[in-house]
Amino acid sequence: MEKMKALVFKDVGRLVLEERCIPHVKEPDDVLLKVKNVGICGSDVKIIEGKHHFKPDTVLGHEFCGEVVEVGSHVHHVELGDRVAIDNNIRCGFCSFCRMGLTSQCVDIKTSALGVMRDGGYAEYCLVPEKQCFVLPDEIDDVLGTQVETLATVVNGMNTLLMLPYDYVMILGFGPIGYLFAQFAKNIAAKVAVTEIDPFRISVARQCGLTVWNPNEEDVVKNITEFTHGRKADIVIEATGNALWQALQCVTPGGKVLPFGMDSSIKTEIIPNEITRWATKILGLYLGQNTMVPSIRIYQENRLNMKPFFTKVIPLEEGLGAFDCLGLNLQDLTHHPKSAMKIVMKI
Ligand SMILES: [Zn+2]
Numbered sequence: 626m627e628k629m630k631a632l633v634f635k636d637v638g639r640l641v642l643e644e645r646c647i648p649h650v651k652e653p654d655d656v657l658l659k660v661k662n663v664g665i666c667g668s669d670v671k672i673i674e675g676k677h678h679f680k681p682d683t684v685l686g687h688e689f690c691g692e693v694v695e696v697g698s699h700v701h702h703v704e705l706g707d708r709v710a711i712d713n714n715i716r717c718g719f720c721s722f723c724r725m726g727l728t729s730q731c732v733d734i735k736t737s738a739l740g741v742m743r744d745g746g747y748a749e750y751c752l753v754p755e756k757q758c759f760v761l762p763d764e765i766d767d768v769l770g771t772q773v774e775t776l777a778t779v780v781n782g783m784n785t786l787l788m789l790p791y792d793y794v795m796i797l798g799f800g801p802i803g804y805l806f807a808q809f810a811k812n813i814a815a816k817v818a819v820t821e822i823d824p825f826r827i828s829v830a831r832q833c834g835l836t837v838w839n840p841n842e843e844d845v846v847k848n849i850t851e852f853t854h855g856r857k858a859d860i861v862i863e864a865t866g867n868a869l870w871q872a873l874q875c876v877t878p879g880g881k882v883l884p885f886g887m888d889s890s891i892k893t894e895i896i897p898n899e900i901t902r903w904a905t906k907i908l909g910l911y912l913g914q915n916t917m918v919p920s921i922r923i924y925q926e927n928r929l930n931m932k933p934f935f936t937k938v939i940p941l942e943e944g945l946g947a948f949d950c951l952g953l954n955l956q957d958l959t960h961h962p963k964s965a966m967k968i969v970m971k972i
């Protein structure tokens with residue numbers, strides 16, 4: 626059997642570059658992709674740390690695009706040679722959530738995600754169901770093509786928030802998700818401020834022309850109050866997973882809080898009466914939902930400044946080193962300052 630190179634998550638703390646058999650089309654709706662590029666996501670870091678659901682001995686990588694090189698007998702919507710972006714979350718299409726349009730809550734969603742529960746894009750080839758493929762237009766290159774699914778989650782957030790031109794927006798956490806929300810807010814809202822603790826990412830925020838505060842060094846509640854002429858933020862996007870309490874302190878009466886960052890180890894105390902008294906709208910949501918096509922259009926029409934987003938593109942063979950740039954020591958799973966926003970591997 627022909628072999629390919631793959632970065633495989635063996636178990637908590639163990640990511641290994643190894644040779645695997647190239648998969649081939651089995652099901653009638655299977656599509657085999659020659660992977661072009663794959664992004665490294667914060668949730669890949671969490672999988673390696675054992676802080677995200679995982680399956681040992683799985684090829685990681687859920688942010689990828691590739692070229693169609695083999696198709697099953699029932700594949701009709703993509704052709705050999707098509708360049709496609711992937712929605713890694715496979716939705717069954719039959720459960721009541723899928724059938725009522727809330728596909729992010731599909732009962733199967735946690736059991737089948739590409740790059741999490743079944744082999745993903747940290748490899749030369751990847752087998753995907755046809756319905757997960759979205760053909761890319763020429764305006765979107767192979768690096769940007771890795772970030773369609775990432776943007777799709779943020780567009781789901783934007784659909785939920787309904788951001789207005791007179792909104793004051795605050796974004797807690799300036800990782801890739803905070804970055805994308807900040808680009809939208811710059812285009813749409815009256816004013817936007819972001820918070821971040823990592824020096825490298827603070828410098829990227831400044832590069833984007835954003836107001837940025839370090840919550841470990843500054844009183845962000847005082848800052849947002851002054852920034853908004855005493856009102857506080859109409860919208861607070863919590864993109865860290867650990868600062869909902871802070872989001873609730875920074876939002877204006879009647880304002881919206883979007884708890885977007887994910888960290889299942891965090892517990893927090895809230896005062897229910899304050900949410901009632903100040904009419905705060907807490908808007909939970911999960912993943913993208915019917916937002917892959919809108920995300921392709923946003924990139925195609927060049928609506929976001931994506932230049933400072935990509936820190937570097939490296940070969941798959943150097944993938945282990947990328948986690949160090951993302952602040953994770955693979956030897957002992959400790960954290961240190963980051964030196965990257967988004968790293969993409971070219972396969
Ligand atoms: Zn991701």
Ligand SMILES: [Zn+2]
Binds near residue numbers: 723
């Ligand atoms: Zn379903």
